[in-house]
Amino acid sequence: MTTATTEPAAGAPTGTSGRPVELRPDGGKERFGVARSVRYLGLLLFVVIVMIPVYVLFVTSFKGAGDAAPSRAWSLPQTWTLDNWQTAWTSLSPAILRSLQMVIPAAAISAMLGSLNGFVLARWTFKGANLVFTLILFGMFIPYQAVMIPLTQLVLDLGVPSGIPTLILLHVVYGIPITTLIFRNYYLTLPHELIEAARVDGAGMLRTYWSVVLPISIPSFVVVLIWQFTNAWNDFLFAVFFSSSGNGPVTVALNNLANGALLQNYGVSMAGALFASLPTLVVYIILGKYFVGGLMSGSVKG
Structure with a gap:
């Protein structure tokens, strides 16, 4: 008994198996x-x-004092002027410099400490490591307002100078939980054989971290540095409690600029807000794609 086979019609498209392919309708x-x-x-x-x-x-930010009114918020300036930008820059430039002096070391130190913690908790585990990691994460859920008074007393007892030095210390300490979490999740994705090979070669914990793990940690460092830079730059609560207008960051200076005059100058305030947000905007524009890639690289395990 023979089975009849059907041949595709002449001109009909076929796939790799020789069978006719159904075309998707235009709909x-x-x-x-x-x-x-x-x-x-x-x-x-x-x-x-x-x-x-x-x-x-x-x-x-380009409107004059009489033109910058709430009723004309949506309108273009009647006369474009740069006076607001000049006034804002004169008032904020020292504070912007102090903010840079604060956020750069704060972000770098907290990133390094978080990397060390994450490596130990992920790949050089010890008895009770999970408990230690859980206790570190508790720092992420403690409201700053709840510890502000005892924290102020602690800083006074330590004798840390007010202003930028105190803010660096606080941002480093409060940045450790989130940086530890990010680095630990990233290091859990590393091949276990990589660490074992370093151990077989006789490398200890610090040598393994410095020579093997640290060079391949750039994605997580980018994520952590951007995160810490942004948080420290935009912080206002710590800045109000532990600094003044003369030694504080740009957030304090911007608040004084907006509220320091009896007659509110909206144009200067808006120009100042743009100046204050410019560094974080530049950081995200330059490193934004690396930030997303770094987050994804540590999202497999956790």
Whole structure:
């Protein structure tokens, strides 16, 4: 008994098996195009909503004192002027320099300590390591307001100078939980054979970390440095408690700029806000893609 086989019609497209391939009707392309258009319109609407405050900040920063009024917040300046930017820069430039002196060492030190903690807790474990890791993470959930009074007394007892030195210490200490978590999750994704090979070669814990682990930790360092830089730069609570207008960061100076005059100058305040946000914006523009890549590299295990 023979089985009849059907041959594909002449000119019909076939796949690798020789069987005819069913073509998608034009309606599928149309539906795909409509869905993509709706998605892009939704993203465009989201961008417009997010950029509305930026537009108000930008146009108001170029308005004169009489033109920068709430009733004209959406209007373009009647006369464009750079006086607001000059005034804001004169008032904020010393504080911006102090903020840089604070956030750079604070981010670097907390990143290094978090890397060491994460390596030990992930790859050089000891008895009770999980308990220690849990206790470290508790620091992420303690509200700053709840410990502000005892923290102030502790800083006074330690004799740390007020202003930038105190803020560096506080941001390093309070940055350890999140940096430890990020680095631990990243180091858990490293091949176990890599650490074992270093041990077989006679490398101890510090040598393994310095020669093997640290060179491949760049993605996590980028994530942690951006995170800590942003948190320390935007901090206002610690800055108000432990510094003054003469030795504090840019957030304190910006608050004094906005509230220091009897007649509110919205143009100067908006220009100052743009100046204060510019460093973090530059950091995200330059390192944004590395930030996302670093987060993904440590998201497999945890």
